[in-house]
Amino acid sequence: MAAITQNSFLSSNHLQLFKPNSKTKPIIAPTSVRMSLQETAPSIAVVGVTGAVGQEFLSVLSDRDFPYRSIKMLASKRSSGKQYTFQGHDYTVEELTEESFNGVDIALFSAGGSISKQFGPVAVNKGTIVVDNSSAFRMDENVPLVIPEVNPDAMKGIKVGTGKGALIANPNCSTIICLMAATPLHRRAKVLRMVVSTYQAASGAGAAAMEELELQTREVLDGKPPTCQIFKQQYAFNLFSHNAPVLENGYNEEEMKLVKETRKIWNDMNVKVTATCIRVPVMRAHAESINLQFVNSLDEHTARDILKNAPGVVVIDDRVSNHFPTPLEVSNKDDVAVGRIRRDMSQEGNNGLDIFVCGDQIRKGAALNAVQIAEMLL
Ligand SMILES: NC(=O)c1ccc[n+]([C@@H]2O[C@H](COP(=O)([O-])OP(=O)(O)OC[C@H]3O[C@@H](n4cnc5c(N)ncnc54)[C@H](OP(=O)(O)O)[C@@H]3O)[C@@H](O)[C@H]2O)c1
Structure with missing residues (x-):
């Protein structure tokens, strides 16, 4: 695990993840500087990075050595300017706007259904593939609803590098x-x-x-x-x-x-x-x-x-x-x-x-x- 130990939530430590401290930059401590930053890899954005799921995105990306050439950390205006350290690099949380998706290949959304509805289509129009955690698009017949172990074929043909944006929905937990x-x-x-x-x-x-x-x-x-x-x-x-x-x-x-x-x-x-x-x-x-x-x-x-x-x-x-x-x-x-x-x-x-x-x-x-x-x- 990048930042959380098995029973960390039994102590007050689990909340550190969700309470960025401007002095100490506590989010996702750099356990090691990984090799995920790669020039040819996709650029990614995490929408809702300060939330419970957003924080877990960072842990999982790190644990699985997900390759990326850049990563944008996006949340509401309230969190704009917060400083995080992730895999040995410093990042500043930016306020989510329509311009946030310029040049972004994959956006991982977890900021609630209304944000997904507002910004998901904007991102898709800019050629971004959106993986959305909210319920906004799950029952849309044109949006694949995917559990990789269960129905991977539902998203067949959707790939980074084609220049085509798309929406893919994550089912309810x-x-x-x-x-x-x-x-x-x-x-x-x-x-x-x-x-x-x-x-x-x-x-x-x-x-x-x-x-x-x-x-x-x-x-x-x-x-x-x-x-x-x-x-x-x-x-x-x-x-x-x-x-x-x-x-x-x-x-x-x-x-x-x-x-x-x-x-x-x-x-x-x-x-x-x-x-x-x-x-x-x-x-x-x-x-x-x-x-x-x-x-x-x-x-x-x-x-x-x-x-x-x-x-x-x-x-x-x-x-x-x-x-x-x-x-x-x-x-x-x-x-x-x-x-x-x-x-x-x-x-x-x-x-x-x-x-x-x-x-x-x-x-x-x-x-x-x-x-x-x-x-x-x-
Ligand atoms: N928790 C789960 O187990 C779980 C499981 C499956 C799906 N989901 C879905 O994932 C989404 C997030 O859940 P969560 O549990 O992570 O919630 P959360 O802890 O409350 O986090 C919400 C995130 O959304 C951001 N946000 C709120 N308003 C925003 C805005 N106007 N613009 C940009 N970002 C905004 C927040 O940023 P600020 O910090 O700046 O407010 C925060 O990063 C929800 O749609 C939820 O249904 C959650």
């Missing part, structure tokens, strides 16, 4: 984590119906939500009323239905993303998906309980073997020690962990499975997935 585990099983036995219950971390709501959870935890332990600015209700020592707006059908937007994005990514408009999304007071990494009903028979042993061999997936399924995936264990990790793999006894034969999945949603659910997409553009 819960969808990515779910489909990383469900797709290898779907390929073998075809999912007829999927029931997902999520346990989503503070980090999914951005850097400010992580800070609020930490603050509230201290306040509650000190017997003080919790500060509720990001979420309307107490988050520390509590859990609640996902904060996304609730729609007329009773589902919230986060749940409907799981439904609609799964259909688009699997290119299967008939797959039945239902979801209940819950925020839990975990700092980082989402967990999901997934119930699967298959068209064809798939026993749990075969399923375990399939998952063991699936790219980007690790199996943690130790019944004897009662050791299964946890958000802590997957935090700052690339792989999605799967456990509790068992036959669903409520279904006939071997046509149903229950699994429990954990994944770092800032990493595989956002930044890593987007950088993997960017790698496929080269």
Whole structure:
């Protein structure tokens, strides 16, 4: 890891990433000066660089030695002028404007849907390939929605160097984590119906939500009323239905993303998906309980073997020690962990499975997935 250690969020260190200090330039400490700066490599821009996902973009680019000839760090006017050090070079955060994309080959966007809607098309018109983390374009039929391990063909033909701009959408973090585990099983036995219950971390709501959870935890332990600015209700020592707006059908937007994005990514408009999304007071990494009903028979042993061999997936399924995936264990990790793999006894034969999945949603659910997409553009 470039800047974060496995359990760094247990100390107050995790917040250093999100609190640039003008004296010490703390963001992305130069663990080493890498060889990523290359004259023939693409120029890249990170939009929303000061945020939770933006910071993770830098970590992932560094960890994977992503080649670039220049990198622009972009955020709002509020952050303009902040100084960061990345891979041994000093950078100044610039305010995002339409001119920001002049000469940029690949732009990694994570500044929210409205910013993507406003600036994504501008960037594309300038020949930039935009990999967007927001929900702005995910359901646009002309925009590929890509998990590299699942549907890389959806972005076939989009390459840097053609002079043509394009938009590629990163799926919702819960969808990515779910489909990383469900797709290898779907390929073998075809999912007829999927029931997902999520346990989503503070980090999914951005850097400010992580800070609020930490603050509230201290306040509650000190017997003080919790500060509720990001979420309307107490988050520390509590859990609640996902904060996304609730729609007329009773589902919230986060749940409907799981439904609609799964259909688009699997290119299967008939797959039945239902979801209940819950925020839990975990700092980082989402967990999901997934119930699967298959068209064809798939026993749990075969399923375990399939998952063991699936790219980007690790199996943690130790019944004897009662050791299964946890958000802590997957935090700052690339792989999605799967456990509790068992036959669903409520279904006939071997046509149903229950699994429990954990994944770092800032990493595989956002930044890593987007950088993997960017790698496929080269
Ligand atoms: N967190 C996750 O796990 C996750 C996962 C998947 C997708 N996403 C998506 O990624 C996006 C960012 O999420 P986040 O969690 O990183 O949020 P965040 O921590 O709140 O960061 C938001 C970023 O957007 C920038 N920004 C805000 N207004 C801007 C403007 N007018 N112009 C330019 N930049 C602006 C902020 O810059 P300032 O610091 O200057 O305000 C900051 O860099 C959202 O669309 C979110 O849905 C997040």
